[in-house]
Amino acid sequence: MNYCSNCAAPVEHMVPEGDDRPRYVCHACGLVHYQNPRLVVGCIPVWEDKILLCLRDIEPRRGKWTLPAGYLENGETVMAGAQRETREETGATVSRLEPYLLFDIAHINQLYLMFRARLDSPGFHRTKESAQVRLFGEKEIPWNEIAFPAIEKTLQIYLADRADGVFPFQIHPILEKMKRN
Amino acid sequence: MNYCSNCAAPVEHMVPEGDDRPRYVCHACGLVHYQNPRLVVGCIPVWEDKILLCLRDIEPRRGKWTLPAGYLENGETVMAGAQRETREETGATVSRLEPYLLFDIAHINQLYLMFRARLDSPGFHRTKESAQVRLFGEKEIPWNEIAFPAIEKTLQIYLADRADGVFPFQIHPILEKMKRN
Numbered sequence: 001m002n003y004c005s006n007c008a009a010p011v012e013h014m015v016p017e018g019d020d021r022p023r024y025v026c027h028a029c030g031l032v033h034y035q036n037p038r039l040v041v042g043c044i045p046v047w048e049d050k051i052l053l054c055l056r057d058i059e060p061r062r063g064k065w066t067l068p069a070g071y072l073e074n075g076e077t078v079m080a081g082a083q084r085e086t087r088e089e090t091g092a093t094v095s096r097l098e099p100y101l102l103f104d105i106a107h108i109n110q111l112y113l114m115f116r117a118r119l120d121s122p123g124f125h126r127t128k129e130s131a132q133v134r135l136f137g138e139k140e141i142p143w144n145e146i147a148f149p150a151i152e153k154t155l156q157i158y159l160a161d162r163a164d165g166v167f168p169f170q171i172h173p174i175l176e177k178m179k180r181n
Numbered sequence: 182m183n184y185c186s187n188c189a190a191p192v193e194h195m196v197p198e199g200d201d202r203p204r205y206v207c208h209a210c211g212l213v214h215y216q217n218p219r220l221v222v223g224c225i226p227v228w229e230d231k232i233l234l235c236l237r238d239i240e241p242r243r244g245k246w247t248l249p250a251g252y253l254e255n256g257e258t259v260m261a262g263a264q265r266e267t268r269e270e271t272g273a274t275v276s277r278l279e280p281y282l283l284f285d286i287a288h289i290n291q292l293y294l295m296f297r298a299r300l301d302s303p304g305f306h307r308t309k310e311s312a313q314v315r316l317f318g319e320k321e322i323p324w325n326e327i328a329f330p331a332i333e334k335t336l337q338i339y340l341a342d343r344a345d346g347v348f349p350f351q352i353h354p355i356l357e358k359m360k361r362n
Contacts, residue, residue, distance in 0.1 A: 169350035
């Protein structure tokens with residue numbers, strides 16, 4: 001951020017009076033431009049005992065596998081966002097969404113909220129964002145080709161919880177050192 | 182948003198090519214300025230069977246009672262954010278936080294994530310943001326003087342769940358028509 005989005009004057013990165021951390025401040029119009037973490041919503045779409053993954057056809061991490069997930073939009077509920085991302089990335093519709101995992105990814109100012117979900121039918125297809133979409137059994141998961149640490153952790157926790165038969169809501173951190181490749 | 186925060190050129194509110202909703206687009210430097218919902222984190226601080234509320238001394242809703250809560254900051258985990266807001270608004274420290282309620286407030290592009298929490302001691306005090314801070318028994322809750330619909334709903338659900346002895350994680354919408362006063 002270089003300029004005020006309200007009045008186009010240059011902004012200064014400084015601690016405003018009465019605040020305790022630096023913000024982008026416009027001295028011309030007085031606006032303080034707060035910046036906050038962004039929420040990614042997604043799901044684990046399940047058909048029978050298989051999980052739907054998509055092969056990313058866009059950057060970042062093109063050519064790696066992921067669960068459908070993306071930024072929550074303004075005006076959208078978290079569940080509707082997870083369903084929209086699933087539709088956009090896999091062509092599939094999901095229902096019976098249950099909130100499941102929240103990841104704090106503080107070093108990149110992101111949160112992931114992942115739901116468990118059921119595919120309404122085994123209907124899905126490649127999309128603008130996904131070069132391939134397919135169902136994976138537990139032993140077929142391409143562990144070395146997963147796009148993001150939060151997605152790898154989602155799959156690990158889901159499979160462990162499924163073995164136990166319980167899916168408690170949990171919060172986990174994703175730390176910078178977990179970044180791979 | 183009137184101007185590009187990167188290059189100060191005027192922005193246009195339009196649907197970018199390949200997108201499906203309007204964004205602020207800068208034709209000079211090419212940046213698309215995405216806007217996303219913001220997350221409020223807070224908690225229900227409990228001491229014995231009482232709940233800590235604070236009387237807001239800042240706008241909006243000055244003079245109304247609320248639970249400690251505020252915007253999650255960049256670089257912060259959701260639990261650390263809820264603890265910081267509690268410290269800032271009530272002077273109290275809380276621990277044993279359990280994720281509890283998520284509110285979709287889509288019409289104002291906000292989410293609330295509320296934890297259950299225990300006060301570490303009955304130590305709290307008025308602060309810059311709170312004209313009074315006090316513990317309320319169930320029958321003392323000032324229902325007609327609660328600042329925000331999400332906070333009122335949090336208290337209602339918590340007291341009902343406490344009567345049942347179980348606190349499942351839940352997602353609820355807050356709709357525009359719930360706005361009061």
